Amino acid sequence: MSSASIITPSGARYSRIMGVGGYRPERVIFNDELVEAIDSSDQWIRERTGIISRRWAAKDESVVDMAEAASRDAIVASGLEATQIDAVILATVTHPYQTPAAAPIVATRLGVQDAVAFDISAACAGYCHGIALASDMVRGGSATHVLVIGVEKLSDFTDLHDRSTAFIFGDGAGAAVVGPSDTPAIGPTVWGSDGSQWETIAQRESWTDLRDEWAAADESGGEHGWPPILMKGQAVFRWAVWGMAPVAQKALDAAGIRAEDLDAFIPHQANMRIIDSMIKQLALPPDIPVARDIAETANTSAASIPLATERMLREGQAPHGGLALQIGFGAGLVYAAQVVVLP
Ligand SMILES: CC(C)(COP(=O)(O)OP(=O)(O)OC[C@H]1O[C@@H](n2cnc3c(N)ncnc32)[C@H](O)[C@@H]1OP(=O)(O)O)[C@@H](O)C(=O)NCCC(=O)NCCS
Structure with missing residues (x-):
C-alpha cells in the first residue's frame, strides 16, 4: 500500500457576497394583457398574488444573454475583474438546451478563462443553493471568487391559457460574486x-414523451406541442x-x-x-x-x-x-x- 498522502487545499476562513447585479428585460407586461385568455382580472391577480406587472425577455433574448448582463453588473459591483472569477454556478430551469449547460458559455462570454462552470437545477431555491455551494467552495479551497447566477426565461415555458400559472411567472437574471472574507458573512444553509x-410544480411532459407526441403529430399532420x-x-x-x-x-x-x-x-x-x-x-x-419585488417582477x-x-x-x-x-x-x-x- 502506498504511503504517499494526498495534498488537500485549504481555503479562506470565511466567505462573503462581494457584489450583486441584476438584469430586467425591457418589455413590461401588465396583468391586463394576460387576463382575457384565463378569464381573470387585474384586481384578482393583485389581490391573490400582489403582482402588478412582470418583464418578458425578447424572443431572441436568451438565458445566456440575461445571465451575462447580470453577471457584468455583479462583477463591477464586487470590484473585481472578470479574470479573477474562477468558478461560475448558474441556477436555472429554463435554459432550453438539455446540454451543454449555460454556465460555460456565460463564462467564455465574460472573458473568464478555464473557469469551473456548471448549471444547477434547484428551481426557485437555485440561487440560495448556489450561494451555499460557492461559500463552501471558497472555504474549502476549491475556488477563490465564485460567480453565482440565477436566471430564467419562464415566458418560454408558460401556458398563457393556464389559469394557475399564466400570470405568475416573469423573466430576468440576478448574480452575485462570492469570495473570501475576514469575518463570517454567509451563515449556515x-x-x-x-x-x-415533485408533481406539484413540474414540466408537463418529459422531452421523451414529447418526442413520441411529435412523431405521432407528424404522421397525422397534427400540431406540435410544447411543454409548459x-x-x-x-x-x-x-x-x-x-x-x-x-x-x-x-x-x-x-x-x-x-x-x-x-x-x-x-x-x-x-x-x-x-x-x-x-x-x-x-x-x-x-x-x-x-x-416585495414581486409586484413588478412576478416570480x-x-x-x-x-x-x-x-x-x-x-x-x-x-x-x-x-x-x-x-x-x-x-x-x-x-x-x-x-x-x-x-x-
Ligand atoms: C396560484 C395561486 C395564486 C392561486 O390562488 P388561490 O387563492 O390558491 O386560488 P384557488 O385555486 O384556491 O382558487 C380560488 C378561486 O379563484 C378562482 N381562480 C383561480 N385562478 C384564477 C384566476 N387566474 N383568475 C381569476 N380567478 C381564479 C378559482 O376558480 C376559485 O374560485 P371559487 O372560489 O369560486 O371556486 C396560489 O395558489 C399560489 O400563489 N400558489 C403558490 C405559488 C407558489 O408559491 N409558487 C412558488 C413555487 S415556484
Missing part, C-alpha cells in the same frame, strides 16, 4: 427536499406557508441571529400572501425592510432573490453591510435558506 411532491411548467397552486401555497417559515427560523437559529437583528428579509418572490404569512410566523418587527424563480436584493440595495431599502435572511423554495420540492451580510 438550512436546505432540503421532498421529492414525494404546471403548478398545483393550492398544494404549493400550503407547503410554502406552513413549511417555509420554520426553515427560515432554523436558518436564523443556525446563524445565531434573532429576527429583530435583521436589516432585511429577502424571501423568494412567489406570492405576496406567502411573504406576509412568513413575516407573521417569524414575528418580524414591522420596521425591518422586506423584499422569476432562480432570479427572484438576487433581483430583489439588487433592487433593495439600489433603492436604499436595505443597507450595504446589513444582515439579510434569504430563503428560496420551489419545484422539487426543494428549499434553502441562509443569513448573509449584504455587500
Whole structure:
C-alpha cells in the first residue's frame, strides 16, 4: 500500500457576497394583457398574488444573454475583474438546451478563462443553493471568487391559457460574486427536499414523451406541442406557508441571529400572501425592510432573490453591510435558506 498522502487545499476562513447585479428585460407586461385568455382580472391577480406587472425577455433574448448582463453588473459591483472569477454556478430551469449547460458559455462570454462552470437545477431555491455551494467552495479551497447566477426565461415555458400559472411567472437574471472574507458573512444553509411532491410544480411532459407526441403529430399532420411548467397552486401555497417559515427560523437559529437583528428579509418572490404569512410566523418587527419585488417582477424563480436584493440595495431599502435572511423554495420540492451580510 502506498504511503504517499494526498495534498488537500485549504481555503479562506470565511466567505462573503462581494457584489450583486441584476438584469430586467425591457418589455413590461401588465396583468391586463394576460387576463382575457384565463378569464381573470387585474384586481384578482393583485389581490391573490400582489403582482402588478412582470418583464418578458425578447424572443431572441436568451438565458445566456440575461445571465451575462447580470453577471457584468455583479462583477463591477464586487470590484473585481472578470479574470479573477474562477468558478461560475448558474441556477436555472429554463435554459432550453438539455446540454451543454449555460454556465460555460456565460463564462467564455465574460472573458473568464478555464473557469469551473456548471448549471444547477434547484428551481426557485437555485440561487440560495448556489450561494451555499460557492461559500463552501471558497472555504474549502476549491475556488477563490465564485460567480453565482440565477436566471430564467419562464415566458418560454408558460401556458398563457393556464389559469394557475399564466400570470405568475416573469423573466430576468440576478448574480452575485462570492469570495473570501475576514469575518463570517454567509451563515449556515438550512436546505432540503421532498421529492414525494415533485408533481406539484413540474414540466408537463418529459422531452421523451414529447418526442413520441411529435412523431405521432407528424404522421397525422397534427400540431406540435410544447411543454409548459404546471403548478398545483393550492398544494404549493400550503407547503410554502406552513413549511417555509420554520426553515427560515432554523436558518436564523443556525446563524445565531434573532429576527429583530435583521436589516432585511429577502424571501423568494412567489406570492405576496406567502411573504406576509412568513413575516407573521417569524414575528418580524414591522420596521425591518422586506423584499416585495414581486409586484413588478412576478416570480422569476432562480432570479427572484438576487433581483430583489439588487433592487433593495439600489433603492436604499436595505443597507450595504446589513444582515439579510434569504430563503428560496420551489419545484422539487426543494428549499434553502441562509443569513448573509449584504455587500
Ligand atoms: C396560484 C395561486 C395564486 C392561486 O390562488 P388561490 O387563492 O390558491 O386560488 P384557488 O385555486 O384556491 O382558487 C380560488 C378561486 O379563484 C378562482 N381562480 C383561480 N385562478 C384564477 C384566476 N387566474 N383568475 C381569476 N380567478 C381564479 C378559482 O376558480 C376559485 O374560485 P371559487 O372560489 O369560486 O371556486 C396560489 O395558489 C399560489 O400563489 N400558489 C403558490 C405559488 C407558489 O408559491 N409558487 C412558488 C413555487 S415556484
